[in-house]
Amino acid sequence: MNYPIPASPQEIVDLRQKPVDEELVAAAIAGVINIARQEGQSLDELTAQVLAEDGLLDPAQRSWLSDIVAQAWASL
Template sequence: MNYPIPDSPQEIFALRQQPIDEELVAAAIAGVIKIVRAQGQSLEELTAQLLADDPMLDQQQRRWLSQLVVQSWEKFS
């Protein structure tokens, strides 16, 4: 992977400066999972946040992202 897994929200935010590709998205998802776990949150809490209404993504996109995060969470277990 060309991008290290972010350790903080600031590092995830800094990824916005990079061109978007599959590896960047994977690094961002891995970073979010790492940070959420360090904060003691559960997968259920994270998916609830992902599925919450948001103007950036429609409902179908939020469901797809939430499924991707669940799969990633399980791989990092």
């Protein structure tokens, strides 16, 4: 992977400066999962955040992302 897994929320924010590709998205997801675990969050709490209403993703996209996060959670 060309991108290290972010270890802090600031490092995730800094990823916005990089061109978006599959590896960047994978690194961001892995970073979010690691940070959530460090903060004591459960998978259910994290997926609830992913599924929460926002202006970026429609409901189908949020559901898809929630599934990806759950798969990544199990793999990491």
